[in-house]
Amino acid sequence: xxxxxxxxxxITVSEGASLELRxxxxxxxxxxxxxxxxxxxxxLQLLLKYFSGDTLVQGIKGFEAEFKRSQSSFxxxxxxxxxxxxxxxxxxxxxxxYQKVTFGIGTKLQVIP
Amino acid sequence: KAGVTQTPRYLIxxxxxxxxxxxxxxxxxxxxxxxxxxxxxxLQFLFEYFxxxxxxxxxxxxxxxGRQFSNSRSEMNVSTLELGDSALYLCASSLGWDSxxxxxxxxxxxxxxxx
Numbered sequence: 150x151x152x153x154x155x156x157x158x159x160i161t162v163s164e165g166a167s168l169e170l171r172x173x174x175x176x177x178x179x180x181x182x183x184x185x186x187x188x189x190x191x192x193l194q195l196l197l198k199y200f201s202g203d204t205l206v207q208g209i210k211g212f213e214a215e216f217k218r219s220q221s222s223f224x225x226x227x228x229x230x231x232x233x234x235x236x237x238x239x240x241x242x243x244x245x246x247y248q249k250v251t252f253g254i255g256t257k258l259q260v261i262p
Numbered sequence: 263k264a265g266v267t268q269t270p271r272y273l274i275x276x277x278x279x280x281x282x283x284x285x286x287x288x289x290x291x292x293x294x295x296x297x298x299x300x301x302x303x304x305l306q307f308l309f310e311y312f313x314x315x316x317x318x319x320x321x322x323x324x325x326x327x328g329r330q331f332s333n334s335r336s337e338m339n340v341s342t343l344e345l346g347d348s349a350l351y352l353c354a355s356s357l358g359w360d361s362x363x364x365x366x367x368x369x370x371x372x373x374x375x376x377x
Binding site (some may be wrong): 158162181183185189192193194195198200249250251252253254255261 | 263266278293295304305306318320352354358364365366367368369371
């Protein structure tokens, strides 16, 4: 069965600092990987996705993620965090064979001035 | 274009009652997935419908059911509500991964409180 681990429940960074959110997945074949962001009281918004090709993926809002098969990881990065990035971030994995996406528990990002 | 619309936004029900939640996907999207989100469990997959057929189902009891209509609108029903069913229920639509559309567009959710 596919699964996702986000080891950091809460992260606090200063505005302007760089950010890396960790994600490890478990899946036997080539995974479909996603990062979503959720603001309070809202649904989730897709930041970026990977299913093949270049392992460094660019997304919206200046985010990027790198797929590392050897480490079963798909970490999300941003070089300079803005206060508006404060939200909860979810890593997710799916398979191409059937459309069922499994989400991690989420990482809550706090941005301090 | 209009996004994914979920109604109602908020709902308060009593234990033992049943509830029906509605989701209207983005026009042209034929796949609708439902998730339950709680603080302790995160997002748990309920089921996925494509062209009126349930293709995948998560590990929820039979009290949770759903359906999809010919216009792709979907409903989920929870019967005999329990306190533990209190959650944010999220609907997500896509063209369908068969079409090469690998992302979801989520609605804002229905916040269900069972008292």
